[in-house]
Amino acid sequence: MNLKFEKRVDYEVAYEEYKKVANYLNKKDYQYTKVGSLRRKRDTIGDIDILIKGNKNEVYSYIMNYSEVIKKITEDTFLLKSGIELQIIAEKENFTYTKWVTTGSKKHIKKIEEIYDEKGLKINKKIEDEKEIYERIGQKYLEPKKRNEL
Numbered sequence: 001m002n003l004k005f006e007k008r009v010d011y012e013v014a015y016e017e018y019k020k021v022a023n024y025l026n027k028k029d030y031q032y033t034k035v036g037s038l039r040r041k042r043d044t045i046g047d048i049d050i051l052i053k054g055n056k057n058e059v060y061s062y063i064m065n066y067s068e069v070i071k072k073i074t075e076d077t078f079l080l081k082s083g084i085e086l087q088i089i090a091e092k093e094n095f096t097y098t099k100w101v102t103t104g105s106k107k108h109i110k111k112i113e114e115i116y117d118e119k120g121l122k123i124n125k126k127i128e129d130e131k132e133i134y135e136r137i138g139q140k141y142l143e144p145k146k147r148n149e150l
Contacts, residue, residue: 014038014045017084024066030054033131035102041145048084051099059090097125108147
């Protein structure tokens with residue numbers, strides 16, 4: 001039996017750790033954003049998810065040189081000295097669409113995709129703003145924090 005225990009930390013703790021990573025990313029002038037439960041401002045966070053615009057190999061190599069990283073867990077997941085896992089999503093194309101998908105929640109994404117399917121539409125991955133996803137199906141834009149509820 002393979003049990004996975006997920007360590008969660010308070011939002012404030014994760015956000016402080018995110019700001020440290022952001023300072024490191026600013027040295028390289030990357031375009032990036034927090035995604036996942038951190039962007040949705042959940043009370044507790046399982047890991048820090050950051051979407052970075054760039055070449056995967058270059059981005060992962062740069063993250064490996066971050067002084068707070070103590071171990072690479074998978075190709076895109078790193079363990080920080082704080083004990084929090086850092087997941088990096090590197091994307092050169094479709095940055096805004098990827099931001100929307102990786103922000104979640106999974107239930108919310110599924111619900112919006114179902115509305116698209118019902119209308120016989122496909123989500124445009126070449127968007128400039130997340131609002132376009134909602135406008136195309138006549139829905140009001142939903143702030144990330146409210147995407148936990150669907």
